[in-house]
Amino acid sequence: MQAQINQFGNTLQDLIALALGERSYTRAQLTRKLGVSRPVLSRALDPMIHDGFVLSEVSAREGGAGRPVQYLSLVDGAAYIVGLSIGRNEAAGVLINRAGQQLFSTSFEYLAYRGWEKPLQKLLSLLMRGIAENSIDTKKIAGTGVALPMSAFRDSDAAKAAAMVREEWSGGCVYDNIVAMAALAHLHSPAGSLAASPQMYVRLSGGVGSCFMWSSPVENIPQVVAGEFGHVSIPGIAQKCHCGNIGCLELAASYAALCNGAEVESLADFRQKLDSGDPQTADVLNRGAAALGFACAQVAMAAHPSHIYLGGEVVAELPQIVSLTQAQMRRHFSPAIQWEVPISSIPMDGAACAWGAVCAVKTSVAALQIKNESIATVMRL
Numbered sequence: 001m002q003a004q005i006n007q008f009g010n011t012l013q014d015l016i017a018l019a020l021g022e023r024s025y026t027r028a029q030l031t032r033k034l035g036v037s038r039p040v041l042s043r044a045l046d047p048m049i050h051d052g053f054v055l056s057e058v059s060a061r062e063g064g065a066g067r068p069v070q071y072l073s074l075v076d077g078a079a080y081i082v083g084l085s086i087g088r089n090e091a092a093g094v095l096i097n098r099a100g101q102q103l104f105s106t107s108f109e110y111l112a113y114r115g116w117e118k119p120l121q122k123l124l125s126l127l128m129r130g131i132a133e134n135s136i137d138t139k140k141i142a143g144t145g146v147a148l149p150m151s152a153f154r155d156s157d158a159a160k161a162a163a164m165v166r167e168e169w170s171g172g173c174v175y176d177n178i179v180a181m182a183a184l185a186h187l188h189s190p191a192g193s194l195a196a197s198p199q200m201y202v203r204l205s206g207g208v209g210s211c212f213m214w215s216s217p218v219e220n221i222p223q224v225v226a227g228e229f230g231h232v233s234i235p236g237i238a239q240k241c242h243c244g245n246i247g248c249l250e251l252a253a254s255y256a257a258l259c260n261g262a263e264v265e266s267l268a269d270f271r272q273k274l275d276s277g278d279p280q281t282a283d284v285l286n287r288g289a290a291a292l293g294f295a296c297a298q299v300a301m302a303a304h305p306s307h308i309y310l311g312g313e314v315v316a317e318l319p320q321i322v323s324l325t326q327a328q329m330r331r332h333f334s335p336a337i338q339w340e341v342p343i344s345s346i347p348m349d350g351a352a353c354a355w356g357a358v359c360a361v362k363t364s365v366a367a368l369q370i371k372n373e374s375i376a377t378v379m380r381l
């Protein structure tokens, strides 16, 4: 198995786990491989043995001469982090071990988002079944990440999710907006990178969500902030939004807006109608891209993102919305602005968001470890 999370915020413990995820080592071999002293290695390694993530087995040297050798190996079936994602019509969950290898994953779809509690409850029971069937050890889970839509935060009861998770296993809970989790998943993918200038992420799904991600000046820790991009007001849209505002972006560029405009049930039907050359459907898509391009241009002029990433069901089903939005955004840029903000598409489905939730926990744990290591250094002085 290849570790899927290995780019940012790696502590010495992460590097030990990654090495042991490949093969077993002795302490002497690990110190050479990682370029650290024996005491430094032991400080990081011993808690991992104590917590049951690393197995230490002593075996006699070949030929029976000299001291026995201690071999270290990864405990494959010990879960370390859980990632959960509750979207408008899809829930997904994943468990990884200490080396970032996937132990189990599950997902299921539902017709429409009617509150996150029921999908979360079902997701937890599916995971518990997978844990039992695969003999996964959940005693030392460091944390669970939960990706929820912005509406859950509006209800200010997202902390309930942590209570539901803690009924199944221990460890801290990190929850954030679903688009913020998608951004973290992208950051930790081979294509991801982190810069001082912000990157903007827009998820076109049941609603329209966005976040900005940029690098903290300390230790490459990502900073993410999400907002209510779907409720930015667009000139020329007269309808009233469920939020109470008039002309919100969601009324032009969300899953429901596109389907309603083309008088179809699903985006698959939308695409079929579009491919058959229906001018009304093409117009609906163009108006969605125009609204999104306008909103992106305003944001780009205010915050100067280095890149805009689009994802979600709308982008997965209608990839041409990316180039249409790019062209529309350029129209609304001030002529004085010479730079180009590239727009590309990335996966932001349930699986990606669940992986992002794992990354959120890993980032928090790494930040805490770095802080504790710094405090320990100061105390030694």
Ligand SMILES: [Zn+2]
Residues within 6 Å of the ligand: 230, 231, 241, 242, 243, 244, 245, 248, 250
């Ligand atoms: Zn609105």
